[in-house]
Amino acid sequence: MPLHQYNERKAPGLWIVGLGTQFPENLLRPEELELFARKHYDAKSGGLRKLLAINRKTGIETRSSVLDLKTGFAAPSEPPTISDIDSHFRDVGVKLAVQACEKALREAGLSPEDITHTVAVTCTNQGNPGYDFLVNERLGLSPNVDRTLLHGVGCAGGLATMRAAAQMALAGTARRRPVRVLAFACELCTLNVRNELAAAEASLPEDVCVAAALFSDAAAAFVLTNDLGRGAAEAVYEVCAFDNAVLPGTKHHMSYLIDPFGFRTVLSKAVPILTTQTVVSMFDRLVTEYAAYTGKMLLVPDNFDWALHPGGDAIIKGVQDLMSLTDEQLGASKKIYRTRGNASSAAVLIVLDELRGMGKGKDDVVAMSFGPGLSIEMAMLRRCRAKPLVDEII
Secondary structure, eight states: OOHHHHHTSOOOOEEEEEEEEEOOSEEEOHHHHHHHHHHHSOTTSHHHHHHHHHHTTSSOSOEEESOOSSSSTTOSSSOOOHHHHHHHIIIIIHHHHHHHHHHHHHHHTOOGGGOOEEEEEOSSOOOSSOHHHHHHHHHTOOTTSEEEEEOSOGGGHHHHHHHHHHHHHHHHHHTTOOOEEEEEEEEEGGGGHHHHHHHHHTSOGGGOOOHHHHBOEEEEEEEEEEHHHHTTOOOSEEEEEEEEEEOTTOGGGEEEEEETTEEEEEEOTTHHHHHTTTHHHHHHHHHHHHHHHHOOOSOOGGGEEEEEOOOOHHHHHHHHHHHTOOTTTTHHHHHHHHHHOBOGGGHHHHHHHHHTTSSSOOSEEEEEEEETTTEEEEEEEEEOOOOOOHHHHO
16 A cells, blocks of 8 residues: 555544553562462472472562561461452552552643543452442542443453543544543452462462462553543553454463452463464554554564563563564563563553653554453554754754
């Protein structure tokens, strides 16, 4: 297609005008988890021995956590119940989410009364009313805000909120209404550490789940507007294309289900291989749409920085090898994985926030995450560069 025909297609007018990340104060090291596991469980059991061996070589140096593993929640001899975990999330998790949202609103230059919609996600709390109701209430949002809480999307949730927010903004454009969506994700995965360790103790080595060694806690938020709702706000990213898909016949490879002592994760060894199977086809499909909006021809993976969900070292390496990416293109994902671990749905948003502070980088960005289903979410964004000052030009 000739370049002038690409330029005839108008971009959707979707702008991320604020981003915010909030981590809890604790950073857990692999050796701390090992000491904790040996204190409460039989480290001679085959399953737990295998988990602790994996814990030493995940490539994670520290994980953000609301726990310190020495005192307080989860430290007593009796493990917390699912009811305890729910109560703790609705206190600590809501506070983290509010702090992330406040950061995003400040950067956007917006007040709570400016927000027209909210989209939230978590997989570590399932109560009703949803935790988003509590966050909206503490932020002082209008009771008339259009509120949506996503469920069942797991680690794919961060980009699922972006997709939902973008669709809401486009609907507002069609109705000639300004839309300003506050989207947020919050996960307190480490509250389930006792349940995950108990499961490992009872497992055969070949069946052990690595969740206790990977997952972390954090909240992240962004504000997305349409053209009518943007006003004078400086944009961080322009959202140009997005999509999602499910890989049929794979739902048994990843799940996150409730039992009396918390949530329990299922992650099969096949997940890193399976999650990469849809990457090429989705990239090829979206890059055509992205080119139509940006006028950039012959785009290939090397033209983009990649905000990849830091789901595990094998997933990061698998996508890197498949798409022939450099360490620099995946720099933000690798850094967050190494220093903060996998914060589930919040993680990819944290990577996008981190990416913009890591030097000039590339103008074009692919964001990608995976979740139960197995599902894949992908978005293509364009960095919005600040205009240079006159004396900088001179």
